[in-house]
Amino acid sequence: MSMFRSKKLDIGCFTNIKIIRDHSKRKAFEAAEPERQALRYVIRNTTLPARTRAIAQLQLTQMHCYTRPTQIRNRCVLGGKARGVLRAFKMTRYNFRMEALAGNLPGVKKASW
Amino acid sequence: MSSPRLLRPLRPFLQGQLPLRPAQIAIPRASTQLRMNATTSTDSKDAAEKSSSKNVSSSSGDPIITRLEELSTEPESKISRMPRSLEALYLQPLRREAEFGHPTCDLQLRSYSIRNLEFFCDFALRAAYYLNLAAFGPIPLPKKIERWTVPKSTFIFKKSQENFERITLRRLIQIKDGHPEAVQVWLAFLQKHAYYGIGMKANVWEFSKIDFAKDMERSTIEETKKLLESKWEHMGHSKKMSIEDMQEFMATERRKIAGGR
Numbered sequence: 570m571s572m573f574r575s576k577k578l579d580i581g582c583f584t585n586i587k588i589i590r591d592h593s594k595r596k597a598f599e600a601a602e603p604e605r606q607a608l609r610y611v612i613r614n615t616t617l618p619a620r621t622r623a624i625a626q627l628q629l630t631q632m633h634c635y636t637r638p639t640q641i642r643n644r645c646v647l648g649g650k651a652r653g654v655l656r657a658f659k660m661t662r663y664n665f666r667m668e669a670l671a672g673n674l675p676g677v678k679k680a681s682w
Numbered sequence: 683m684s685s686p687r688l689l690r691p692l693r694p695f696l697q698g699q700l701p702l703r704p705a706q707i708a709i710p711r712a713s714t715q716l717r718m719n720a721t722t723s724t725d726s727k728d729a730a731e732k733s734s735s736k737n738v739s740s741s742s743g744d745p746i747i748t749r750l751e752e753l754s755t756e757p758e759s760k761i762s763r764m765p766r767s768l769e770a771l772y773l774q775p776l777r778r779e780a781e782f783g784h785p786t787c788d789l790q791l792r793s794y795s796i797r798n799l800e801f802f803c804d805f806a807l808r809a810a811y812y813l814n815l816a817a818f819g820p821i822p823l824p825k826k827i828e829r830w831t832v833p834k835s836t837f838i839f840k841k842s843q844e845n846f847e848r849i850t851l852r853r854l855i856q857i858k859d860g861h862p863e864a865v866q867v868w869l870a871f872l873q874k875h876a877y878y879g880i881g882m883k884a885n886v887w888e889f890s891k892i893d894f895a896k897d898m899e900r901s902t903i904e905e906t907k908k909l910l911e912s913k914w915e916h917m918g919h920s921k922k923m924s925i926e927d928m929q930e931f932m933a934t935e936r937r938k939i940a941g942g943r
Contacts, residue, residue, distance in 0.1 A: 655830060662832040669846050675879065678793030680829055680847035 573597045573635050582646035594640045601636035605629065690896045775807035778860035780816035787857035787865045788824070788885040789872075792850050795879055803853050806868075813868050815860045823852035862888050 573593040578584065580592050611617060611625035634640060643654045645661040653662045658674065669677045717841060751863045770776065776896075789806065793799040803820040810817035835841055857865055869884055874884070923931065 653834075657828070657830075665830070666832050666834070666844060666846075674848075676848040676850070677846050678848070680845040682847075 570635060573633075583649055585635075585649045587646055587651070588649045591642055591644055594619070594635045597633065598638055598641060599634040601632065605632065605636060709847055710841070765900070770808075775804055777807070778811060778816040779812060780818075782859050784889060785856050786860040786862070786887050786889070787869070789822070789855045789857070790883045791853045792881040792883070793879050794848065794850060796851055796881050799853055799878055800853050802880050803855065805871055805875070805877070806855055807861075809869055809871055810857065813864050814863055815868055816858045817834045817855055818858060820853035820856035823854055826850040826852070853874075862886070862938070 570593075573596065574589065575593070575671065576597075580588065582588065586679050608625045608629040612622050612629065614622070629635075642651050642657065643656065644651050645654050646659045646662060646665040647668075648661060650661045654660065657663050658668075659669065665674075668674050670679075734838070791799060791803060791806070798821075807817050827847060827849050829845060831843050831845050834842045834844050857868070857891075860868075865886060869886075873880060
């Protein structure tokens with residue numbers, strides 16, 4: 570959604586629309602996290618009136634989908650691919666292999682044991 | 683601080699440019715006459731010896747051997763060695779002894795390369811010695827081995843894969859009975875001269891008197907009360923209740939707990 574997107578490009582890695590979208594989702598989630606947590610707390614708190622909790626439920630469901638943590642997906646910083654991304658390096662398996670063989674990843678060596 | 687610089691002071695000796703100065707009489711070890719950097723003194727005997735040794739070396743073409751021969755022929759009383767500070771670089775780092783043995787700082791060093799790690803541990807120990815801190819270690823902690831297996835090629839060629847690994851080596855240096863300020867200075871010094879490819883993590887403990895908490899309370903309790911009063915106003919029931927109100931409130935609470943709305 571364009572309202573979450575920053576006016577100027579604010580990431581330095583490989584960019585395509587999917588990467589930018591994911592980045593804006595991360596930022597939106599970060600901004601809305603306290604609100605989400607507060608609503609979640611209200612919903613789960615059984616000492617509060619049922620009405621308040623129901624309202625909180627509605628409010629939480631009506632929040633924008635970009636503010637949900639489940640919308641965030643790890644993507645490759647070198648190619649934007651979403652599958653086979655190694656968490657430790659933020660890279661897909663192929664890019665990881667290329668970089669590792671080129672010696673760009675500190676400490677990573679070919680293993681044999 | 684780079685490692686090749688350590689070798690530099692020895693090079694002139696190895697090349698036979700500077701003669702190893704023999705002592706004429708039994709001079710005390712601490713005397714400046716024995717120091718290697720005193721070779722530029724205007725000693726005619728020495729100069730002559732130097733030139734002769736140079737000639738010898740140039741004719742024979744092997745300065746080290748001639749030097750050694752000369753040394754072997756010289757009597758025992760002739761002592762020669764480097765200045766202590768220079769000599770210390772080639773020996774194990776010196777250590778202070780801990781009086782009480784209370785740990786005050788645990789420094790963990792991590793790296794992927796053993797060479798850098800060992801070198802920097804050595805450096806840290808020496809720095810601790812000169813700061814009058816009792817350092818223990820380096821204790822080798824278990825290696826962290828991370829491994830990744832990735833297909834070499836595209837999806838369908840899953841059969842041919844490649845293994846990669848990253849081994850993190852860890853060392854622990856413990857400071858015992860360190861004065862908190864000295865420990866801070868030590869850590870700051872290590873951070874200032876941080877070596878490439880080495881991560882550092884320190885746990886620092888400070889010891890104080892038993893009634894330290896009481897003192898702290900006395901000094902801060904008034905300030906915190908003032909600060910908190912404004913916050914407490916928003917918490918719980920702000921209005922004052924009469925006894926009747928309170929009884930009614932308790933009754934409703936009991937009803938609620940019993941399941942009534």
